[in-house]
Amino acid sequence: MNWHEKSLTELSSALSAKEISSVELTQFFLGRIAKFKGLNAYLDIQEEFSLRDALVADQKIARGEAGPLTGIPVAHKDVFVTKDWKSTAASKMLENYLSPYDARVVELLGGNGAGMVCLGKTNMDEFAMGSSNENSAFGPALNPWNTNYVSGGSSGGSAVAVAAGLTPIATGTDTGGSIRQPAAFCGITGIKPTYGSVSRYGMIAYASSLDQAGPMGKSAKDCALILNAISGHDPRDSTSLRKDTIDYQALLGKPWSTGGLPLQGLRIGVPEEYFAQGLQEEVREAVQAALKKFEDLGATCISVSLPKTKLSIPVYYVLAPAEASSNLSRYDGVRYGYRAKEYKDLNQMYERSRSEGFGAEVKRRILIGSYVLSQGYYDAYYLQAQKIRRIIAEDFQTAFTQCDVLMGPVAPQVAWKVGEKSKDPVEMYLEDIYTLSPNLAGLPAMSIPCGMSQQGLPIGLQIIGNYFSEAKMLQIADQYQQNSSWHELAPAGTGAQI
Amino acid sequence: MNIEEINHLAKLSGLELDPNQTKQVSIELENILSLVAELQSVDTTGVEPLFHPIAVIEPLSQALRRDVVSEDNNRTNNMLSAPISHEGLYLVPKVIE
Numbered sequence: 267m268n269w270h271e272k273s274l275t276e277l278s279s280a281l282s283a284k285e286i287s288s289v290e291l292t293q294f295f296l297g298r299i300a301k302f303k304g305l306n307a308y309l310d311i312q313e314e315f316s317l318r319d320a321l322v323a324d325q326k327i328a329r330g331e332a333g334p335l336t337g338i339p340v341a342h343k344d345v346f347v348t349k350d351w352k353s354t355a356a357s358k359m360l361e362n363y364l365s366p367y368d369a370r371v372v373e374l375l376g377g378n379g380a381g382m383v384c385l386g387k388t389n390m391d392e393f394a395m396g397s398s399n400e401n402s403a404f405g406p407a408l409n410p411w412n413t414n415y416v417s418g419g420s421s422g423g424s425a426v427a428v429a430a431g432l433t434p435i436a437t438g439t440d441t442g443g444s445i446r447q448p449a450a451f452c453g454i455t456g457i458k459p460t461y462g463s464v465s466r467y468g469m470i471a472y473a474s475s476l477d478q479a480g481p482m483g484k485s486a487k488d489c490a491l492i493l494n495a496i497s498g499h500d501p502r503d504s505t506s507l508r509k510d511t512i513d514y515q516a517l518l519g520k521p522w523s524t525g526g527l528p529l530q531g532l533r534i535g536v537p538e539e540y541f542a543q544g545l546q547e548e549v550r551e552a553v554q555a556a557l558k559k560f561e562d563l564g565a566t567c568i569s570v571s572l573p574k575t576k577l578s579i580p581v582y583y584v585l586a587p588a589e590a591s592s593n594l595s596r597y598d599g600v601r602y603g604y605r606a607k608e609y610k611d612l613n614q615m616y617e618r619s620r621s622e623g624f625g626a627e628v629k630r631r632i633l634i635g636s637y638v639l640s641q642g643y644y645d646a647y648y649l650q651a652q653k654i655r656r657i658i659a660e661d662f663q664t665a666f667t668q669c670d671v672l673m674g675p676v677a678p679q680v681a682w683k684v685g686e687k688s689k690d691p692v693e694m695y696l697e698d699i700y701t702l703s704p705n706l707a708g709l710p711a712m713s714i715p716c717g718m719s720q721q722g723l724p725i726g727l728q729i730i731g732n733y734f735s736e737a738k739m740l741q742i743a744d745q746y747q748q749n750s751s752w753h754e755l756a757p758a759g760t761g762a763q764i
Numbered sequence: 765m766n767i768e769e770i771n772h773l774a775k776l777s778g779l780e781l782d783p784n785q786t787k788q789v790s791i792e793l794e795n796i797l798s799l800v801a802e803l804q805s806v807d808t809t810g811v812e813p814l815f816h817p818i819a820v821i822e823p824l825s826q827a828l829r830r831d832v833v834s835e836d837n838n839r840t841n842n843m844l845s846a847p848i849s850h851e852g853l854y855l856v857p858k859v860i861e
Contacts, residue, residue, distance in 0.1 A: 366841035461817045475816060504827040507818065580800040591777060598778070600854050605847035612857045617780035629779055633789070634796055636776040650803050652813030657806070659820040692795045708817025733821055 269294050270431030274488045281337045288337030292320040292383050295339050299432045306407045307426040311386040315350040319383045336381030341433040343424050344387040345394055346372050347468045355470045356402040357392045359597050359604045359623035369468025371479050371496050380495045385433050389423030392625045394472040396420050397697050400688045401627045410757040411723050415681040418448030424482045425452035430760040435483040441476045442582050443701025446713035450676035450726020453715045456482040457489050460733050461708030462507035465500035473589035476705040486743035490514040517741035527564025528745045535570035535669030540700055546679040552717025552725040553675045570665045574658045578702040584638050584651040591635025659707035666732045676726035680719045710736045714743050715752040765790045
């Protein structure tokens with residue numbers, strides 16, 4: 267049976283009908299992970315712990331205590347700390363780090379929560395800093411559509427694992443596009459919810475005012491199920507919002523209005539800046555074809571403007587490094603993490619441990635962060651960026667007076683070749699142009715597959731919603747997926763598809 | 765950025781730069797700084813900085829909690845990943861002669 271092609275709902279039905287046990291399902295995925303080890307999607311596998319959790323899930327199912335996710339395997343991005351699997355954030359700094367506790371997201375999905383079975387930890391850019399997974403200290407996760415190409419980043423391992431059928435679903439985090447861009451590059455669905463919806467407790471911090479966790483899966487439906495399980499207030503995260511719980515599945519399958527067509531009356535804002543110079547022709551065509559499909563489903567497209575889009579790059583590359591330089595000051599080689607072998611005093615121990623433990627991009631961002639926060643530069647860089655951040659967020663609110671959601675490309679181009687952009691950091695930063703501003707504004711945003719390039723690489727459509735409108739975004743994405751088949755395509759050789 | 769500035773920045777960052785790499789690092793940092801220089805062209809007179817994105821739509825207050833112990837003593841587990849420890853203490857090079 268091709269269990270890797272099944273949706274979460276199908277897996278749940280199979281488990282409750284006793285067509286397969288959670289232990290068997292877990293063994294099935296562990297087998298595939300071993301078979302496709304060359305993709306480098308996972309950083310740590312502990313079969314014994316996965317099977318232990320699967321056995322507990324089977325007992326729950328046998329007692330009739332199963333929820334909709336009980337016994338289904340899940341993979342966690344290595345940025346979430348876990349008690350039983352190493353938590354490295356793909357850094358040499360944390361190479362052998364064992365956390366004394368589970369992240370809130372891991373806890374909510376695990377044995378004491380939804381009852382899912384952890385398959386292991388997925389590869390990523392070191393400390394979530396990167397757009398291609400090439401910044402992993404343990405080598406990049408490779409794009410299953412063509413292993414000469416990057417998987418995207420930073421949640422590249424999670425995207426590869428889902429696309430190649432090495433897990434039914436995975437978790438990711440998104441600070442400047444780290445869920446959406448690898449989802450687009452690997453042809454899967456991913457959503458970053460409104461900032462503050464999912465607890466950051468136990469998520470190894472990069473840029474705390476931008477970091478947000480979310481699911482990466484085969485469809486909007488699967489993502490909605492996971493979002494229901496992981497969101498909600500957590501007093502251990504000071505930026506976690508105190509909001510009534512949202513049912514992210516509530517609108518799935520429902521029409522937008524009573525107008526006749528499924529999305530009759532939906533107003534889609536198309537930001538003109540998202541189709542400016544630099545957008546690859548194939549990507550433009552695929553996104554426009556998707557917009558046409560939405561019109562066929564009853565939606566209306568309206569041209570809108572997000573005039574400060576280009577500024578999101580400088581704003582992000584000031585704010586994120588500033589927060590990173592502060593967050594990463596905790597790595598000193600004393601309480602945990604890498605310690606240099608040779609040093610003559612305490613200060614040299616700190617400096618050498620950090621210099622040897624961090625990779626080049628992480629060090630670059632720490633240096634930039636220190637610069638923009640230092641005396642004499644704080645106002646000109648950091649404070650100025652926070653002010654423009656407000657202008658960017660307000661531009662979105664102006665756009666949302668004219669439309670219900672925004673749509674455009676996720677990235678200016680499809681996945682590039684491994685090594686092609688890793689020499690020039692700035693060239694890589696420019697690739698983030700369409701994904702950064704939703705993080706700066708804290709808005710929910712998602713990526714769904716909407717086409718293939720001539721070389722056979724996936725193209726993603728980005729849907730950006732207003733605050734707390736995830737249920738509507740998932741409804742819209744699901745309507746598209748009910749009427750298209752891009753999300754069902756699977757990379758050749760992996761035999762993975764829905 | 766001259767060598768002195770780069771070294772000062774490295775000091776602030778708690779990093780030790782390989783003298784052979786200083787030139788390369790300074791070029792990279794300058795490229796990044798010219799990328800972000802565009803910020804200076806925006807008139808932000810009267811615009812308040814936005815530190816928490818949700819503050820755009822609603823006022824937020826600092827999350828507070830009671831100052832009481834919420835976690836059990838978990839010393840052994842917490843110290844499992846310490847590079848060097850001895851009888852429940854972290855060991856570091858001597859700081860006072």
